[in-house]
Amino acid sequence: MKFILGKKIGMTETFDLDGKRVPVTLIAAGPCAVTQAKTEKADGYKSVQIGYDRIAARRAGKNQAAKPYRDLKEFRVDDDGAFKANDEIKVEIFQEGDRVRISGLTKGKGFQGAVKKHGFKGRHSCTHGTKHELRNVGSVGMGGASIRKGRKMPGRMGGQRVTVRNAKVVAVDAKNNIMAVRGAVPGHKGTLLEIRG
Numbered sequence: 001m002k003f004i005l006g007k008k009i010g011m012t013e014t015f016d017l018d019g020k021r022v023p024v025t026l027i028a029a030g031p032c033a034v035t036q037a038k039t040e041k042a043d044g045y046k047s048v049q050i051g052y053d054r055i056a057a058r059r060a061g062k063n064q065a066a067k068p069y070r071d072l073k074e075f076r077v078d079d080d081g082a083f084k085a086n087d088e089i090k091v092e093i094f095q096e097g098d099r100v101r102i103s104g105l106t107k108g109k110g111f112q113g114a115v116k117k118h119g120f121k122g123r124h125s126c127t128h129g130t131k132h133e134l135r136n137v138g139s140v141g142m143g144g145a146s147i148r149k150g151r152k153m154p155g156r157m158g159g160q161r162v163t164v165r166n167a168k169v170v171a172v173d174a175k176n177n178i179m180a181v182r183g184a185v186p187g188h189k190g191t192l193l194e195i196r197g
Contacts (some may be wrong), residue, residue, distance in 0.1 A: 004013050004093065005032050005193070005194060008190065014171075032130060033088055034087040037049075042132045046078070048083045049074045051071065060111055090174065100196060107188050117155065
């Protein structure tokens with residue numbers, strides 16, 4: 001199993017062999033260090049904890065001395081002897097043409113109304129200077145009764161964990177630790193991403 005942590009750089013485009021334009025997302029992936037390898041015998045399950053984005057020693061505070069990395073994530077593995085502490089994981093473990101799963105937090109959009117959040121149409125036409133509210137929710141249930149569970153209402157939008165499956169790796173730049181993936185991935189520029197092969 002292949003995995004690595006990275007941060008979204010942004011989107012651009014490239015061209016395939018047929019001359020067709022392909023939208024790609026650039027990800028600064030790795031290098032990551034194995035901070036802990038958990039085994040079935042010692043911990044009850046098999047996993048590997050990796051750290052990304054090392055904090056400079058002069059900037060690390062007292063509480064960060066035990067955690068020299070800004071980001072720590074744990075990945076389940078099948079073989080508990082495949083990784084050892086202080087092993088380094090680089091972007092070159094992936095190759096052009098690989099299919100990956102990418103997980104991250106989507107952009108947070110704050111409190112939004114039902115038209116933007118759920119795609120509601122609105123209640124009236126906008127012709128002839130109508131004075132009625134156009135973007136409200138409308139009826140939310142029977143008079144005097146409580147609102148039914150699952151009713152689409154205004155509320156917070158975005159900021160949720162989303163996984164993009166079967167994303168194709170278009171290019172890998174091992175020298176600069178950059179990976180190009182076809183299509184869009186969750187989050188804004190700088191969002192932490194988990195990439196699994």
